[in-house]
Amino acid sequence: MGRAFVYVILGGGVAAGYAALEFTRRGVSEGELCIISEEPVAPYERPALSKGFLLPEDPARLPSFHTCVGANDEKLTPKWYKEHGIELVLGTRVKSVDVRRKTLLSSTGETISYKFLIIATGARALKLEEFGVEGSDAENVCYLRDLSDANRLATAIQSSANGNAVVIGGGYIGMECAASLVINKINVTMVFPEAHCMARLFTPKIASLYEDYYRAKGVEFIKGTVLTSFEFDSDKKVTAVNLKNGNHLPADLVVVGIGIRPNTSLFEGQLTIEKGGIKVNSKMQSSDSSVYAIGDVATFPVKLFGEMRRLEHVDSARKSARHAVSAIMEPEKTGEFDYLPFFYSRVFAFSWQFYGDPVGEVVHFGEFEEGKTFGAYWIKKGHLVGSFLEGGTKEEYDTISKATQLKPAVTDLEELGRVGLGFAETVVSQHIVPEASRVVMVEKPLHVWHAATGVLVAASVAVFAFWYGRRRRRW
Numbered sequence: 001m002g003r004a005f006v007y008v009i010l011g012g013g014v015a016a017g018y019a020a021l022e023f024t025r026r027g028v029s030e031g032e033l034c035i036i037s038e039e040p041v042a043p044y045e046r047p048a049l050s051k052g053f054l055l056p057e058d059p060a061r062l063p064s065f066h067t068c069v070g071a072n073d074e075k076l077t078p079k080w081y082k083e084h085g086i087e088l089v090l091g092t093r094v095k096s097v098d099v100r101r102k103t104l105l106s107s108t109g110e111t112i113s114y115k116f117l118i119i120a121t122g123a124r125a126l127k128l129e130e131f132g133v134e135g136s137d138a139e140n141v142c143y144l145r146d147l148s149d150a151n152r153l154a155t156a157i158q159s160s161a162n163g164n165a166v167v168i169g170g171g172y173i174g175m176e177c178a179a180s181l182v183i184n185k186i187n188v189t190m191v192f193p194e195a196h197c198m199a200r201l202f203t204p205k206i207a208s209l210y211e212d213y214y215r216a217k218g219v220e221f222i223k224g225t226v227l228t229s230f231e232f233d234s235d236k237k238v239t240a241v242n243l244k245n246g247n248h249l250p251a252d253l254v255v256v257g258i259g260i261r262p263n264t265s266l267f268e269g270q271l272t273i274e275k276g277g278i279k280v281n282s283k284m285q286s287s288d289s290s291v292y293a294i295g296d297v298a299t300f301p302v303k304l305f306g307e308m309r310r311l312e313h314v315d316s317a318r319k320s321a322r323h324a325v326s327a328i329m330e331p332e333k334t335g336e337f338d339y340l341p342f343f344y345s346r347v348f349a350f351s352w353q354f355y356g357d358p359v360g361e362v363v364h365f366g367e368f369e370e371g372k373t374f375g376a377y378w379i380k381k382g383h384l385v386g387s388f389l390e391g392g393t394k395e396e397y398d399t400i401s402k403a404t405q406l407k408p409a410v411t412d413l414e415e416l417g418r419v420g421l422g423f424a425e426t427v428v429s430q431h432i433v434p435e436a437s438r439v440v441m442v443e444k445p446l447h448v449w450h451a452a453t454g455v456l457v458a459a460s461v462a463v464f465a466f467w468y469g470r471r472r473r474r475w
């Protein structure tokens with residue numbers, strides 16, 4: 001028993017939904033596309049699971065957060081897929097893939113063949129058992145990676161009102177879930193081995209402000225240690241958490257967010273694996289020309305850094321999905337995937353965005369107070385490579401994004417801290433290369449020389465203006 005499709009998307013997460021929409025916009029025919037997912041529901045926006053889904057009042061529920069509403073686009077309900085002739089094979093696990101023969105074998109014994117395969121298998125949550133701690137199967141120990149996890153956590157929250165929750169991990173899941181638990185009137189203690197929260201991105205100064213706000217909301221932090229064991233009651237429910245530093249914490253609920261691992265096992269030995277993910281080129285194409293990878297599972301060249309990266313964020317999943325479909329459907333019209341890494345979060349009254357790479361020297365700016373706008377720049381080898389902004393407007397976030405993409409030179413770090421957001425605004429307002437680039441792309445070759453000349457003139461004016469502006473400020 002078997003079926004054949006031109007295009008198969010393996011995985012039903014965020015990336016799959018955005019790829020499906022892009023396929024329809026590029027003219028996929030009815031019956032050509034199939035999505036295979038272990039989950040029983042059509043692709044949805046995973047960020048909703050740690051935010052709106054956990055609210056005590058009017059919580060988000062499907063179909064409200066099916067893709068692609070996260071990008072203010074169409075909502076792809078099961079009805080939408082049917083109307084567009086896209087086959088949804090849900091609640092189905094693929095147990096093996098034969099890349100050479102271009103076939104997949106499901107756990108039910110069905111063989112599905114393809115001409116092009118897009119791997120959108122994402123990643124799975126790391127389990128405590130992988131670190132020698134037993135107890136993940138207890139009903140009040142929760143992870144958060146998919147809708148099933150979210151439903152389990154929401155149920156546990158309802159039965160833990162005014163109780164004690166221990167959050168293991170200080171990253172995205174830990175911070176966002178802790179905020180949701182507080183809103184649900186649960187006492188929260190966060191435990192993580194790092195010196196401060198969001199250690200992969202936040203500087204100590206940035207982290208300090210958020211931690212102080214969380215403490216004001218009643219959250220306690222225990223840093224520099226890890227979970228070693230649980231204590232259980234006769235019903236196998238966790239009643240307490242034991243830490244390596246000797247602390248003993250009562251617990252009605254435990255939320256674990258200790259990282260993820262890409263789902264690459266089906267392709268090991270068949271495709272090139274690098275940095276934990278499936279290695280692809282700038283068109284999201286793997287070492288096999290008929291196979292593409294997108295989202296969390298893909299390791300791709302980040303042009304801005306000049307190196308291969310695997311990025312774990314919804315924005316990368318959305319954009320890599322669109323690019324891969326473009327490369328498959330219109331390869332001659334698709335250039336390199338020139339992606340600017342982007343991360344964001346919203347907790348309590350805070351909302352921040354980060355662009356680029358958090359490496360090099362850090363320069364903070366703005367007023368580090370609740371309700372104020374503040375941020376930081378990361379400078380490496382004399383150039384801006386990363387930008388963080390809290391409390392900005394849409395226009396300000398757009399500005400730091402563009403400035404980071406341009407990688408402007410920075411020679412005076414003290415001046416940069418004083419100017420703050422104004423530096424990014426100056427860089428963007430004086431840099432007209434993107435506009436000139438659009439002129440270069442027109443069909444008539446004659447414009448290329450004029451555009452290049454314009455860029456040189458504009459660059460000279462920009463350099464002079466920035467130098468002159470700095471001199472005037474010093475006067």
